[in-house]
Amino acid sequence: MTYLSPLAYLLGIEGVALLRGIREGGADRAFVEARLTEIRALLDLPALDEEAEVITATHGTISTADVYRDWAPTYDEPGNGMIEIEQPLVRQILDGLPVGTALDAACGTGRHGAYLAELGHRVIGVDQSAEMLALAAVRLPDADLIQADLAAIPLPDDSVDTVVCGLALAHVPDLGPVLAEFARVLRPGGHLVISDAHLLLSYLRPTLPRRPGPDGRPSILTEYHRPLSAYLAAALPLGFQVRHCAEPGRPPSPTASGPLPTEMSWDLLRWCPEAASAAHDDAPVVVIWHFQLEVSGGSTSRAS
Numbered sequence: 001m002t003y004l005s006p007l008a009y010l011l012g013i014e015g016v017a018l019l020r021g022i023r024e025g026g027a028d029r030a031f032v033e034a035r036l037t038e039i040r041a042l043l044d045l046p047a048l049d050e051e052a053e054v055i056t057a058t059h060g061t062i063s064t065a066d067v068y069r070d071w072a073p074t075y076d077e078p079g080n081g082m083i084e085i086e087q088p089l090v091r092q093i094l095d096g097l098p099v100g101t102a103l104d105a106a107c108g109t110g111r112h113g114a115y116l117a118e119l120g121h122r123v124i125g126v127d128q129s130a131e132m133l134a135l136a137a138v139r140l141p142d143a144d145l146i147q148a149d150l151a152a153i154p155l156p157d158d159s160v161d162t163v164v165c166g167l168a169l170a171h172v173p174d175l176g177p178v179l180a181e182f183a184r185v186l187r188p189g190g191h192l193v194i195s196d197a198h199l200l201l202s203y204l205r206p207t208l209p210r211r212p213g214p215d216g217r218p219s220i221l222t223e224y225h226r227p228l229s230a231y232l233a234a235a236l237p238l239g240f241q242v243r244h245c246a247e248p249g250r251p252p253s254p255t256a257s258g259p260l261p262t263e264m265s266w267d268l269l270r271w272c273p274e275a276a277s278a279a280h281d282d283a284p285v286v287v288i289w290h291f292q293l294e295v296s297g298g299s300t301s302r303a304s
């Protein structure tokens, strides 16, 4: 059970702002005093201290399938800050890869698959969500779309040249079996491009509860945010070599103004925009990996 208090979340953001400022040098006297004044004010605000809605939520009663069933119709709408940061960097890697057969693993609505098709690849999409795949079918009429789990991809060994897996591995409890499937379906020398929500983001913007969850009570989707070493520990023994790794951050941007909420929402940051900026600006949002599978019997020395 997690006890989610808007006041506690904002005090956490103030704390991150102070710790970052101390670590990175932005915490001059005026900044520190402003944070302390704001913390006192937040603690004394009746709207937050007494009236803000506190939720007790259970982890894991809602499933990934439940979430994407609800999210599918609006997933592609503009305004997804993570996609805005991730997409140009993933495309930059895809632009440099040889054209062939590409698997969009956990393709969702086919965002990366559509780009791969534009580049001339034959595209296969795999996803466990029927609702997301139905939208991918509209966007990718010529692709083979398969409903399956990433840990059991129904494709032959050595059958694809590129695997791209966008913003999905945080849903997977164990990276090992999934990366083993990517290695199995890739031809020797094939390329694997992964993007995933960054561990740090999961602290700054913890997953919000769904209300109601499937059993009528608030529920938080269980997610698996990982340190970079976890990807390496899973990928390197399979013969993947690192070609590139990036951790793009959120560019500095003012916190949007608007009515001050008192329920759990990212809009809570409007209560303390300076601390929100100090905590979030340039903090990594996603991690992006480009791996290449070794050619059997020897290491791959260059992207080809």
Ligand SMILES: C[S@@+](CC[C@H](N)C(=O)[O-])C[C@H]1O[C@@H](n2cnc3c(N)ncnc32)[C@H](O)[C@@H]1O
Pocket (backbone or CB within 6 Å): 064, 068, 105, 106, 107, 108, 109, 110, 111, 112, 126, 127, 128, 129, 132, 148, 149, 150, 151, 165, 166, 167, 168, 171, 172
């Ligand atoms: C955030 S969406 C990303 C969709 C797409 N890759 C993109 O970047 O726009 C995550 C997708 O992963 C899929 N997914 C999560 N766990 C999965 C699993 N174990 N096997 C197959 N698909 C999975 C979900 O159904 C969802 O479509």
